[in-house]
Amino acid sequence: MTRRKLVAGNWKMNGMARDLDAVAAIAAAARAHPDVDVALCVPATLIAAAASRGEGVWIGAQDVHANDAGAHTGCLSAPMLVEAGARVVIVGHSERRADQNETSHDAWAKAAAAHRHAMQVILCVGETEAEREAGRAERVVQAQIEKSVPEDATGDWFTLAYEPRWAIGTGRTPTLEEIACIHAIARAKLRQMIGDTAAGIRILYGGSVTGANAGAILFTENVDGALVGGASLTAAKFVPIIAAAAAGN
Numbered sequence: 001m002t003r004r005k006l007v008a009g010n011w012k013m014n015g016m017a018r019d020l021d022a023v024a025a026i027a028a029a030a031r032a033h034p035d036v037d038v039a040l041c042v043p044a045t046l047i048a049a050a051a052s053r054g055e056g057v058w059i060g061a062q063d064v065h066a067n068d069a070g071a072h073t074g075c076l077s078a079p080m081l082v083e084a085g086a087r088v089v090i091v092g093h094s095e096r097r098a099d100q101n102e103t104s105h106d107a108w109a110k111a112a113a114a115h116r117h118a119m120q121v122i123l124c125v126g127e128t129e130a131e132r133e134a135g136r137a138e139r140v141v142q143a144q145i146e147k148s149v150p151e152d153a154t155g156d157w158f159t160l161a162y163e164p165r166w167a168i169g170t171g172r173t174p175t176l177e178e179i180a181c182i183h184a185i186a187r188a189k190l191r192q193m194i195g196d197t198a199a200g201i202r203i204l205y206g207g208s209v210t211g212a213n214a215g216a217i218l219f220t221e222n223v224d225g226a227l228v229g230g231a232s233l234t235a236a237k238f239v240p241i242i243a244a245a246a247a248g249n
């Protein structure tokens with residue numbers, strides 16, 4: 001089955017109004033490469049403005065509450081994000097698992113909430129360095145998938161991102177063989193859970209992707225795109241990754 005590549009940026013807690021020119025430049029690159037889907041998950045404060053400058057890019061959020069409304073101070077719901085202009089949301093990012101104690105069950109509930117409001121979902125899984133060194137990377141990722149992937153997931157709205165925590169923001173990446181191994185295990189786990197539908201689900205790799213390594217990583221077996229943190233902050237760094245995804249099409 002052919003799956004379109006998805007290159008998704010995660011600006012994390014970075015980005016001010018003065019950075020919106022980067023959104024416009026990234027959007028121009030996305031329009032120049034229509035065979036690749038491009039997403040940019042900006043801070044919630046920038047979603048509306050980014051949506052107005054980002055034609056051709058799925059502007060998105062980095063988190064969503066599992067409920068649609070209510071007494072949850074400081075949180076944002078899927079209807080609010082959609083109204084602001086978000087089409088996609090990241091859930092279960094390892095920084096939220098670490099900083100906000102989010103669990104795989106939380107990621108599952110957030111994914112379901114986003115789907116109820118027709119958002120695209122990018123759900124993150126990945127092992128710590130200690131877990132990899134203990135030979136547990138495969139089991140950790142399988143368990144996270146089992147607990148967090150909604151039973152009605154399809155490629156129309158759901159994307160999995162494999163992000164080894166030790167590779168995020170460190171400049172270190174797994175070997176291509178290690179990436180291929182976990183992606184194959186992730187796809188097999190999805191197939192076990194949801195059957196043939198799993199073939200349509202994109203599995204992104206995330207963790208220190210740059211313009212220099214994107215070409216090799218993006219065309220490793222079962223890699224359907226990239227989730228990019230640091231290198232998504234400027235068009236100069238992000239556009240080469242979009243171009244690398246397009247180059248193999």
Ligand code: PEP
Nearest residue numbers: 168169206207208229230
């Ligand atoms: C991320 O935070 O999802 C990420 C992949 O970050 P970086 O690309 O900076 O490693």
